[in-house]
Amino acid sequence: MLYLMRHGAPVREGLLLGRTDDPVTEAGIAACVRRAAGLKVAAIVSSDLMRTRDCATAIGSARGIVGEADRRWRELDFGVWDGMRPADIDPAAFARFHDDPDAAPPPDGELWSSLLNRVGNALAVLPSVPTLVVTHGGAxxxxxxxxxxxxxxxxxxxxxxxAALVSLRIWPGLDRTVQIVGLST
Structure with missing residues (x-):
């Protein structure tokens, strides 16, 4: 099983937080710990940003699991938009980004295809045991x-x-098969 959890609420909600390393609230950590209750995992991985790492650490400490931080699980880098409210971004530029994030990425930001590539690389090295990845919505x-x-x-x-959780069952092999078995929000 693979579980993908979005981090808890950051201190500054409503912003595009890609590479910005904002902390998570105590309530956000508690929400992730509650969401993870009952999951049978043997490994925990997170992005290296504190809003994911702190949630993963809290979940792991309750289970005696030391998590691993992997920067490939970071959110999309929003470039100059990082840390901004969407309402403060030129609406036409933001619409172009949403329509085609490779053709119109944020200024000095990351392409969607680059995010896909690095997350794909991170998936390829996950342990073959039930694993929880605490990461970001884009990842x-x-x-x-x-x-x-x-x-x-x-x-x-x-x-x-x-604190949303996506649960996946994966059958490895040449024709890997994946089934979403749960979405908890």
Missing amino acids: IRAALADLCGFDRRQTWAFDLPY
Whole structure:
């Protein structure tokens, strides 16, 4: 089993937080710990940013598991938009980004295809035991694109609020098969 969890609520909600290393609230950590209750995992991985790492550490400490931080699980880098409210960004530029994030990435930001590539690389090295990955909304969407073959628009067809959990069953092999068995929001 693979579990993909979005971090808890950051201190400054409503911002594009890609590489910005904002802390998570205590309530956000508690929400992730509650969401993880009952999961049978042997490994925990997170992005290296504190809003994911702190949630993963709290979940792991309750189970005696030391998590591993992997920067490939970071959120999309929003470049000059990082740390901004979407309402403060030129609406036409933001719309172009949403329509085609490779053709119109944030200024000095990361391409969607680059996020897909690095998350795909991170997925390839996950341990072959039940694993919880505490990460970001964009990285979860990139993982679902890689694992399930979703196109970019399909990855936005569902909401991933803070502390959301996607549960996946994976049958490895040449023709890897993946089934979403749960979405908890």
